Amino acid sequence: MFLEDCKILENYQVGDNYYLMKIESKKAIQNSKAGQFFMLKVKNEIRVLRRPISLHFVDKDKNILEFYYEVKGGGTKEFSTLKAADVINIQGPLGNGFKTEISEKKCVVVGGGMGIAPTKLLIDNLKKNNEVIFIAGGRNSGALEILKNLNLEGVTTYITTDDGSVGEKGNVISVLSRVLKENKIDMVQTCGPHKMMEAVAKTSLEAGVFCEVSLEEKMACGVKACVGCSIKTLDGMKKVCHDGPVFDSKIIVDINPKENLGCSCN
Numbered sequence: 591m592f593l594e595d596c597k598i599l600e601n602y603q604v605g606d607n608y609y610l611m612k613i614e615s616k617k618a619i620q621n622s623k624a625g626q627f628f629m630l631k632v633k634n635e636i637r638v639l640r641r642p643i644s645l646h647f648v649d650k651d652k653n654i655l656e657f658y659y660e661v662k663g664g665g666t667k668e669f670s671t672l673k674a675a676d677v678i679n680i681q682g683p684l685g686n687g688f689k690t691e692i693s694e695k696k697c698v699v700v701g702g703g704m705g706i707a708p709t710k711l712l713i714d715n716l717k718k719n720n721e722v723i724f725i726a727g728g729r730n731s732g733a734l735e736i737l738k739n740l741n742l743e744g745v746t747t748y749i750t751t752d753d754g755s756v757g758e759k760g761n762v763i764s765v766l767s768r769v770l771k772e773n774k775i776d777m778v779q780t781c782g783p784h785k786m787m788e789a790v791a792k793t794s795l796e797a798g799v800f801c802e803v804s805l806e807e808k809m810a811c812g813v814k815a816c817v818g819c820s821i822k823t824l825d826g827m828k829k830v831c832h833d834g835p836v837f838d839s840k841i842i843v844d845i846n847p848k849e850n851l852g853c854s855c856n
Contacts, residue, residue: 591618591682591683591684592617592680592681593680593681594615594616594617594618594680595677595678595679596613596614596655596677596678596679596680597676597677598611598612598613598672598673598674598676598677599612599613599614599654599674600612600674601669601672601673601674603670604658604735604736604739605731605733605734605735605736606733606735607662608658608659608661608704608732608733608735608736609658609660609661610646610657610658610739611656611658611659611669611672612654612655612656612657613654613657613678613680614653614654614655615653615654616653618680618682618683619648619650619653619654620650621683622645622648622655622682623645623683623687623688623690623711624687624688624690624712624714624715625645625685625686625688625708625781625804625835625836626645626682626683626685626686626687627642627643627644627645627682627683627684627812627835628642628643628645628657628680628682628683628684629641629642629643629680629681629682629812630642630643630669630678630679630680630681631678631679631680631681632669633668634664637664637665639665640812641665641666641669642812642831643657643659644657644658644659644704644707644708644781644804645657645707645708645711646658646707646708646710646711647710647711647714648711656739658704658706658707658736658739659707660704681812681813682812684812684831684832685830685831685832685834685835685836686832686834686835686836687708688708688712688802688804688836689777689779689802689836690712690715690716692716692719692720692777694719694720695720695777696720696721696723696773696775696776696777697716697720697721697722697723697778698722698723698724698725698766698769698775698777698778698779699712699722699723699724699725699778699779699780700724700725700726700727700762700778700779700780700782700786700790701724701725701726701727701780701781701782702726702727702728702762702780702781702783702787703728703729703733703782703783704782705780705781705782705786705787705804706726706734706736706737706781706782708781708804709726709740709781710739710740710741712779713740713741713742714741717744717745722744722745722746723745723746723773723775724742724745724748725748725750725762725765725766725769726748726749726750726757726762727749727750727751727761727762727782727786728752729752729753730752730753730755730756731751731755733751734749734751734756737749748765750762750764750765762782762786762790763786763789763790766778766790766793767793770793770794770797770799771797775797775799776799776800777799777800777801777802778794778799778801778802780801780803780804781803781804784805784806784844787803787804787805787839788842788844790803791803791839791842791845792845794839795845800838801838801840802836802837803836803837803842804834804835804836805821805830805834805837805842806830806835807819807821807830807831811831812831813831813832821842822843823837823841823842824840824841824842828841
């Protein structure tokens with residue numbers, strides 16, 4: 591983990607209230623992995639706590655970190671006003687990321703809404719040595735504008751929207767069910783709204799497929815110092831910032847897996 595002052599290279603609106611920030615990093619970038627997050631410092635001293643932002647992409651050749659975020663409150667509103675050449679202090683990388691050190695597997699990545707944020711780096715890592723199927727879902731076309739920033743060459747991609755403005759009208763679960771039925775899938779990895787991930791995990795486990803979920807909880811410290819992001823799991827209490835945010839879905843209480851669905855991906 592590093593504390594680092596970084597120069598902003600770009601920070602622009604992608605669609606609706608969604609923004610993409612690119613910064614130059616010389617320390618944290620070398621240890622950053624798909625599924626990890628950073629705590630970004632707000633300059634307004636009234637807002638004491640840093641904001642946890644999921645890592646979108648890493649370009650180690652150019653020392654660039656990318657963050658995709660949604661303006662939802664005062665902190666992220668401030669982030670959206672930052673310009674190129676401004677400096678932002680980052681803390682990270684933090685947490686445990688997705689399983690990517692695998693090869694010759696057939697993987698499905700499911701991203702919903704803001705859960706698409708970590709999928710750019712995840713897909714980029716996986717497709718080097720694996721076959722990847724990507725299922726992306728959002729409320730409307732504006733929520734999926736970020737897909738233009740992903741390199742999906744060689745990736746079988748399905749898109750769904752609630753209103754049918756782009757891709758199939760519906761949700762990611764119907765597509766996932768079809769994909770699992772028509773293919774021999776080794777692993778599913780997902781990030782998005784909790785109810786969506788719960789459904790993705792249950793659908794995957796019922797098909798006997800290993801599934802990882804990236805949980806989102808309110809965080810105060812990001813470094814295991816408080817209990818703000820503690821969750822109950824089948825393996826006891828866990829802290830999302832330290833033990834996650836990525837977990838084997840079988841231990842998440844909400845998913846309540848059947849005992850005979852123990853599956854693994856080596």
